Amino acid sequence: MKSLIDKLGNRAIVLINNLGSTAIFFGRGFIMIFRPKQLAPVIHQIYHIGTRSTNIVIMVGFFTGMVLGLQLYYELIKFGSEGVLGAAVALSLIRELGPVLTAIMITARAGSSMTAEIGIQRISEQIDALYTMRIDPIRFLISPRIAASIISFPILTVFFDLVGIVGGYFTGVVLLGVNSGVYIHRVHASVEMVDINGGFIKALVFAIIVSTICCYQGYFTHMRKDSYGAKSVSLSTTSAVVTSCIMILIADYVVTAFLM
Amino acid sequence: MDTPLIEFRDVSKSFGSRTVLNKIDLKIHEGHITTIIGKSGIGKSVLLKHIIGLLAPDEGDILFQGVPLSRMKKSEWDSYRSNISYMFQNNALFDSLTIFDNIALPLRQTTNLNSKEIEKKVMLRVEQTELNEVVYKYPSELSGGMQKRAALARALVTDPEIVLFDEPTTGQDPIRKNAILSMIAQYKRKFNFTAIVISHEIPDIFFISDRIILLWEGKIGFQGTYEEAIELHHPMVDELLYSLEGFQDELTGLLSKQTFRARYETALSRTRKKKTVTAVLFNMNLDILSEALGHTASLEVVKSLGDYINTHLDALGGFSARQSRDQILTILPHVDIEETEEMIEEFSSGLEEKWMAKICVWSSSEDSLKLSIFAGITVASSGEDIESIIDKARNNQKIIASIDCKHWR
Numbered sequence: 140m141k142s143l144i145d146k147l148g149n150r151a152i153v154l155i156n157n158l159g160s161t162a163i164f165f166g167r168g169f170i171m172i173f174r175p176k177q178l179a180p181v182i183h184q185i186y187h188i189g190t191r192s193t194n195i196v197i198m199v200g201f202f203t204g205m206v207l208g209l210q211l212y213y214e215l216i217k218f219g220s221e222g223v224l225g226a227a228v229a230l231s232l233i234r235e236l237g238p239v240l241t242a243i244m245i246t247a248r249a250g251s252s253m254t255a256e257i258g259i260q261r262i263s264e265q266i267d268a269l270y271t272m273r274i275d276p277i278r279f280l281i282s283p284r285i286a287a288s289i290i291s292f293p294i295l296t297v298f299f300d301l302v303g304i305v306g307g308y309f310t311g312v313v314l315l316g317v318n319s320g321v322y323i324h325r326v327h328a329s330v331e332m333v334d335i336n337g338g339f340i341k342a343l344v345f346a347i348i349v350s351t352i353c354c355y356q357g358y359f360t361h362m363r364k365d366s367y368g369a370k371s372v373s374l375s376t377t378s379a380v381v382t383s384c385i386m387i388l389i390a391d392y393v394v395t396a397f398l399m
Numbered sequence: 400m401d402t403p404l405i406e407f408r409d410v411s412k413s414f415g416s417r418t419v420l421n422k423i424d425l426k427i428h429e430g431h432i433t434t435i436i437g438k439s440g441i442g443k444s445v446l447l448k449h450i451i452g453l454l455a456p457d458e459g460d461i462l463f464q465g466v467p468l469s470r471m472k473k474s475e476w477d478s479y480r481s482n483i484s485y486m487f488q489n490n491a492l493f494d495s496l497t498i499f500d501n502i503a504l505p506l507r508q509t510t511n512l513n514s515k516e517i518e519k520k521v522m523l524r525v526e527q528t529e530l531n532e533v534v535y536k537y538p539s540e541l542s543g544g545m546q547k548r549a550a551l552a553r554a555l556v557t558d559p560e561i562v563l564f565d566e567p568t569t570g571q572d573p574i575r576k577n578a579i580l581s582m583i584a585q586y587k588r589k590f591n592f593t594a595i596v597i598s599h600e601i602p603d604i605f606f607i608s609d610r611i612i613l614l615w616e617g618k619i620g621f622q623g624t625y626e627e628a629i630e631l632h633h634p635m636v637d638e639l640l641y642s643l644e645g646f647q648d649e650l651t652g653l654l655s656k657q658t659f660r661a662r663y664e665t666a667l668s669r670t671r672k673k674k675t676v677t678a679v680l681f682n683m684n685l686d687i688l689s690e691a692l693g694h695t696a697s698l699e700v701v702k703s704l705g706d707y708i709n710t711h712l713d714a715l716g717g718f719s720a721r722q723s724r725d726q727i728l729t730i731l732p733h734v735d736i737e738e739t740e741e742m743i744e745e746f747s748s749g750l751e752e753k754w755m756a757k758i759c760v761w762s763s764s765e766d767s768l769k770l771s772i773f774a775g776i777t778v779a780s781s782g783e784d785i786e787s788i789i790d791k792a793r794n795n796q797k798i799i800a801s802i803d804c805k806h807w808r
Contacts, residue, residue, distance in 0.1 A: 176507075176508065256495075260493075263489065263491060263494075264487050264489060264491040265491050265492075265493055265494075267448075267453055267487070267491065268485070268487055268491035268492075268493075270451075270452075270453060271451050271453065271483070271484070271485035271487075272484075272504065272505040272508070272509065272553075272557075273477075273480050273481060273505070273508075273509050274504070274505065274508045274509060279508065
């Protein structure tokens with residue numbers, strides 16, 4: 140019993156330590172965004188994190204909208220309410236699915252590569268080399284990724300939402316015969332600024348979570364006690380993706396609770 | 400005595416239960432090339448990383464000009480760091496950047512130079528390290544040797560005052576290995592930086608080193624000059640030097656210094672009556688040659704001189720070894736001094752004929768290269784050490800061959 144409590148206690152200490160160091164890591168990374176010579180690397184990272192994720196986000200957004208349209212249509216028609224399909228699809232996407240699925244897609248595509256790239260730079264002493272050249276590794280490697288994520292996540296979420304609404308339109312109007320004018324009118328009438336702001340806030344929170352966790356896991360890959368070298372990079376990458384996804388869902392609940 | 404530039408006082412460092420540095424005391428003096436030698440995994444890189452602040456000691460102090468690093472103010476620490484450069488053992492080049500961008504990185508990130516100035520500085524280092532053809536390639540497209548030179552170029556591009564070299568010549572062929580060491584020596588003279596080098600390249604590294612530090616089981620086994628290390632005859636020092644130094648000098652194919660010493664002692668003991676042998680010291684100015692031909696080609700000349708001496712004097716029972724970067728000492732146990740003088744005359748005329756074309760082909764510059772080869776003949780007798788023979792021979796030196804590429808053209 141005592142050893143169980145010891146283990147739980149140790150786990151709790153490790154967790155709190157990790158949370159603390161992650162917060163400090165983010166804080167330092169965020170402040171360094173505003174240092175000189177950061178514009179070019181931020182733009183470079185926006186290309187990698189944002190631009191190159193556009194295709195996958197659009198594709199997932201479109202099919203998510205289509206599935207939503209299909210599912211909701213068959214439920215709503217039972218009550219003769221298929222006219223509100225546009226509102227249901229748009230609100231589901233803007234409030235919840237858009238920010239969450241976009242964040243998860245970017246985690247899978249760009250977050251994992253962030254961890255792997257930084258992890259490899261760590262184990263091959265490239266980060267130490269930066270230090271010896273008096274280049275702050277946090278400023279050079281982490282800040283541009285955090286900044287690029289903060290910029291890219293909301294924009295990609297908007298793409299996801301728009302394409303998702305188009306996907307819902309395609310299923311509801313083109314395939315299942317819902318009136319086009321009604322669909323568009325319901326979207327327009329039901330979506331309020333507070334919904335859009337909520338989606339933006341979530342996208343920003345997820346951007347911070349994903350970029351911080353993925354960079355942190357890569358940056359401290361050499362501190363892992365369960366593995367070394369390439370193995371530690373692969374485990375850090377897995378850990379970054381899993382932790383980010385879990386944290387996205389937890390944060391989604393917390394933010395929603397605050398917004399409601 | 401002057402305050403050392405860098406001093407370790409009772410420095411200890413452990414990783415888990417393994418103590419790597421155990422109460423180490425060492426001094427590094429300004430303007431010197433200090434070489435750290437020791438077996439693999441003994442903690443040489445750990446020691447170097449303490450100097451630049453990548454690792455902090457568990458106990459003890461590291462002092463820079465008498466000021467402990469741990470008690471430096473931020474501005475002092477920044478100023479200290481701005482004067483140090485580090486060349487990593489595994490190069491630590493950024494694989495997503497081209498060689499040009501890798502070398503330019505510290506200039507772009509830590510200076511306010513404009514892109515033209517940066518390009519000029521980078522291209523100068525690129526030329527010096529002979530990387531012109533690969534400057535826009537990625538590190539993964541380069542051989543290990545080229546990557547090493549790119550890392551060297553990056554370490555020197557900021558003109559640092561202290562440069563830490565972690566095995567700078569590993570993976571290089573003998574010519575390039577010596578070219579890198581020559582470059583370090585030449586830059587050290589030119590920019591007067593302090594170099595701390597980890598190297599296993601014995602004896603080549605000793606030709607450029609002012610002091611050596613032997614790390615042995617977490618302690619400093621020896622610190623002093625190479626000559627002091629040899630004179631010491633300490634089993635620990637001898638064991639390491641013998642284990643690292645081969646029988647042959649890789650560059651010239653001549654004997655290694657250790658083997659040469661052993662052969663010299665044997666040769667003296669075998670001369671029953673006279674107990675003397677004839678010694679010839681060949682010498683040329685490698686710095687003039689490096690300026691004119693570049694580091695690699697100038698070492699080709701040294702290699703070629705070694706080959707020539709080997710071919711001609713080995714047949715007479717002689718044996719030779721490089722004693723410094725540009726001095727070769729030959730012992731001729733079976734030839735007296737008069738015979739040697741005649742033979743050197745013959746030898747030198749052949750040297751001029753055969754060599755002129757070879758060296759002048761390497762010299763592509765418009766300025767004509769003038770190079771003299773010197774030789775000093777002396778008699779070495781029992782009990783004389785190699786250093787005093789070199790001194791005696793140097794006093795008798797005269798020009799035996801002159802090469803002027805203007806005449807050749």
